[in-house]
Amino acid sequence: MKEFLDWSINYLSEAGIDSPRMEAEVLFAGALNLCREEIYLRPDRILTDFEKTILRNFLARRVLREPVAHILERKEFWSLDFKITPDVLIPRPETETLVEILLSLNVKNTIELSSRLLEIGTGSGAIAVVAALEIPNCRVTATDQFLEALNVARLNAERHSVTDKINFVQSDIFSEIPTELYDCIVSNPPYIRTSCLNDLMPDVIDFEPQSALDGGYDGLDFYKQIIPEALNYLKKGGAIVFEIGEKQAEDVTSLFYGASDYEEIKVTKDYSGYDRIVSARKK
Numbered sequence: 177m178k179e180f181l182d183w184s185i186n187y188l189s190e191a192g193i194d195s196p197r198m199e200a201e202v203l204f205a206g207a208l209n210l211c212r213e214e215i216y217l218r219p220d221r222i223l224t225d226f227e228k229t230i231l232r233n234f235l236a237r238r239v240l241r242e243p244v245a246h247i248l249e250r251k252e253f254w255s256l257d258f259k260i261t262p263d264v265l266i267p268r269p270e271t272e273t274l275v276e277i278l279l280s281l282n283v284k285n286t287i288e289l290s291s292r293l294l295e296i297g298t299g300s301g302a303i304a305v306v307a308a309l310e311i312p313n314c315r316v317t318a319t320d321q322f323l324e325a326l327n328v329a330r331l332n333a334e335r336h337s338v339t340d341k342i343n344f345v346q347s348d349i350f351s352e353i354p355t356e357l358y359d360c361i362v363s364n365p366p367y368i369r370t371s372c373l374n375d376l377m378p379d380v381i382d383f384e385p386q387s388a389l390d391g392g393y394d395g396l397d398f399y400k401q402i403i404p405e406a407l408n409y410l411k412k413g414g415a416i417v418f419e420i421g422e423k424q425a426e427d428v429t430s431l432f433y434g435a436s437d438y439e440e441i442k443v444t445k446d447y448s449g450y451d452r453i454v455s456a457r458k459k
Contacts, residue, residue, distance in 0.1 A: 177204075178219040180228065184235055191239040199244060203234045206248040241378040253302045256309075258332050263324035264300040265388040270446040271364055274419045275306050277444055277453045278362050281415040282311045292356075294409060295319065296349055296363040296402060299388060301329025301342070303362060308338035317358075319347040322387065349398070350405050357411045364419040365398035367391040396427055403431045403438075410458040422450035432456045 181204060188196035201212045207230045237247050245251040245260045252258070253267040254275060260266055282291055291314045295304045298318035308316050320326050326344050333339045347353055368389045373381055380389070391397050399418065406416050420428050425443045432438045438456040446452035
C-alpha cells in the first residue's frame with residue numbers, strides 16, 4: 177500500500193494539487209474505509225485490483241479539481257460526518273465559528289426552557305443539525321429555496337437522529353415562513369460578489385452550486401433582505417447571527433445600524449483572524 181500511496185502523492189503533486197499528501201491520505205482512507213492513521217499502521221497491506229481501480233478513479237477526479245467532499249460524498253463538520261452532494265455548499269471550517277457564536281448566544285437556555293431557531297439557507301443542514309444536538313430543547317425551522325438541498329439536509333438530520341427537532345421548509349428567505357417569533361435566526365448566505373465568482377478556485381466555481389455563492393453585485397443582497405425583515409420574526413431580545421465575507425463587516429454592521437431596532441451589534445473573527453461573524457439582538 178505504501179508504494180501506491182507514494183505514487184498517488186506524486187500524481188497529485190504533479191497535477192498542482194495543494195497538500196497532496198493530506199489529500200491522498202484522505203482519499204485512501206475513504207476508499208478503503210480506514211482512518212488515516214491506519215494507512216501507516218498497515219503499510220504492507222496488499223491492495224486488491226478493485227481497490228486500486230477505486231483509488232485511481234478518485235485520484236483522476238481530484239486532478240480534474242472535483243472536491244474531495246464530492247468524491248467521498250461526505251464532509252466532517254463539528255466532528256460529525258455529513259452527507260454531501262453537488263446540490264449543497266460544502267461546509268467550511270470557518271463556519272464552525274458561526275456555530276460557536278450561535279451556541280454562546282443560547283447558553284442561558286436551560287433544560288426547562290424551549291428555544292426556537294430559524295435557519296435561512298440550510299444547505300447540507302450542518303448548522304441546523306448541530307444546533308438541534310447542542311442546544312437543549314431546541315426546535316429548528318430550517319429553510320432552503322431548493323428542494324434538492326432540503327433532501328440532503330433531511331438525510332443528515334436522519335443520520336444524526338434529530339429529525340424530530342427540525343422542521344424543513346422550502347422557502348425563498350421568508351416567503352413561506354409563517355410570521356412566528358423565534359429566539360434566534362442564523363444564516364450563512366451567499367456573499368460572493370457576482371463579478372468575483374470567476375476568481376474562485378475551480379474546485380469551487382466549477383462544482384459547487386452558484387446559488388450558494390452569488391451574493392449579487394456587492395455581495396450583500398441577502399443581508400439587505402434578511403436584516404430588516406427578520407425583525408418581524410424575532411422575539412424582543414432575540415439574536416441574529418450571520419457568516420460574512422472577510423471584508424464585509426463594515427457593510428453588514430451598517431445594515432444593522434440602519435435598521436435601527438438592533439443592539440449589541442458585534443463582529444467576531446474566525447481562527448484565521450478574518451472578520452467572519454456578525455451578530456446582533458432585537459431591542
